[in-house]
Amino acid sequence: MAAVGTLSRFVRLSSFVGKSRRLIFNRIQRRGIASCIDPSLGLTDEQKEFQKVAFDFAANEMAPHMAEWDEKEIFPVECMRKAAQLGFGGIYTQPEVGGSGLSRLDTSVIFEALSTGCVSTTAYISIHNMCNWMIDTFGNTEQRERYCPDLCTMDKLASYCLTEPGAGSDAASLLTTAQLKGDHYVLNGSKAFISGGGDTDVYVVMCRTGGKGAKGISCVVVEKGTPGLGFGKKEKKVGWNSQPTRAVIFEDCAVPVTNRLGAEGQGFSIAMKGLNGGRINIASCSLGAAHACVQLARDHLCVRKQFGEPLSSNQFLQFKLAEMATKLVASRLLVREAAHALQENRPDAVALCSMAKLFATDECFTICNQALQMHGGYGYLKDYAVQQFVRDIRVHQILEGTNEVMRLIIARDLLMDS
Structure with missing residues (x-):
């Protein structure tokens, strides 16, 4: 209903x-x-x-x-x-x-x-x-x-704070501490590459309340305006320019214990469960870019002429376009299968989310890059949307877990029972 x-x-x-x-x-x-x-x-x-x-x-x-x-x-x-x-x-x-x-x-x-x-x-x-x-x-x-x-309603905006300057792919080694003092945690440390950082209102933060490793990590919500919460300079990026990216800095930042999500030590599990869905989400964003670029490339081939013929009559370019379309549909099917698996909490969900993120972000970037190539010099001009799609989805192969880490997750799942 x-x-x-x-x-x-x-x-x-x-x-x-x-x-x-x-x-x-x-x-x-x-x-x-x-x-x-x-x-x-x-x-x-x-x-x-x-x-x-x-x-x-x-x-x-x-x-x-x-x-x-x-x-x-x-x-x-x-x-x-x-x-x-x-x-x-x-x-x-x-x-x-x-x-x-x-x-x-x-x-x-x-x-x-x-x-x-x-x-x-x-x-x-x-x-x-x-x-x-x-x-x-x-x-x-x-x-x-x-x-x-x-x-x-997006009257308030949220940011996800996991990555640190020294803890990217190895998220379980994060160093931001949250020391319990009375009815507050006092946070010290910093987070890197935070989307929306400084412009958003709610920060979902992974921090260390216990010993080393994943079991010592908890999750707390920090609100903008909390004393001790600060931000670095706005980063200059290749793409993703419609969203600010900054470091989020904690200097004796006191957060009520009532802002902790779940139990102490549950933070790493919460972070990873969030990322399983995040990987499908970011793969889906890559699908949209690739879908747009396949159509842009198709239309450009139909209207652009070289040597007296439209580019669409060139068999090499026809084959390239066919490959792009095939990669797009294959990526979409894998992403949607992973979404089904996550929704149903299937045992293969984590591996499939990793597969979808790996395959779709790699293949969709290839699609967009090929679409730019098909546009020739025009594709490199900012008057044409194709170059922005290329710049915006390149980072999808890095964030929400690098594609190298996705390969590790998939391999471990395959070898688990061997």
Whole structure:
């Protein structure tokens, strides 16, 4: 029933009007989506409605501003709050605290569609959703009611704080400490590469309350404005420029014990469970970029002429386009299978989430990069959207666990019983 209620809200709020100046949607809307790469294939009628709303929002509210947000490094808070009115601020958060209560597959479908309008902004929304879900899932009633409703509307924004300057892939070695003093934890240390850092309101922080290793890590929620909470300089990045990235610094930052999610020592498990979904989310964002780039490449081949013939008549380029489309569909199928596995809490879920993240982010970057190559010199101009898709999804092979770490997780799963 929750999904049906959310569906009617999606449909009711989906009448957006706007003129897209972005080349991608002008072309896509004229030519349509080739049936062999149609992302709606296999979806239920309800999922197709969610997807349509997300595509419309991407075309009308995101794509016209994508280049400007990138160039001027604008964090489009008001646009994201419009997205939250459609249920995109808490897609898989429970309805009783303001969420949409949708499945992991529904979530993947939505993020893929939104990313066709702006990968960077959608990727931040996906991180925000992950934080919201972590509080909803591991928080107590008071914590859920305190934080989740404002996160679902995106009146408040969230950041995920795991990575440190000396603890990236080896997250269990993190050094940020949380010393218990009375009814507060006193945090000291720093987090690196935090999406939204400094501009967001709620920080879901992994910190060390016990001894070495994963069992000594706990999870606490730190609110912006807490004394001792500070931020580094805004990082200059290759892509993902519509979301700020800063270090988050704790200097004798006192946080109430009541802000801890779960029990002491449960933090690493909470972090990893959040990342399983985060890996599907970020892979879905890569799918959206690749889907847009396949269509951009197809349309460019049809209109660009060389040696008196359209590029679409060149068999080498036809083969390349076919390979791109095949990689896109294969990536999408794997991501959606991983989403099913995570939703059902299957024993293969962790490995499949890792496979999906590894395969989709690698292959989708290859697709986008090939689309840029097909555009020739035009692809390197910022007037063309393809270069921004390339820049924005390159980091997906690094974050939410590097693709090297994904290989380790998959190999360990294969060798576990050997």
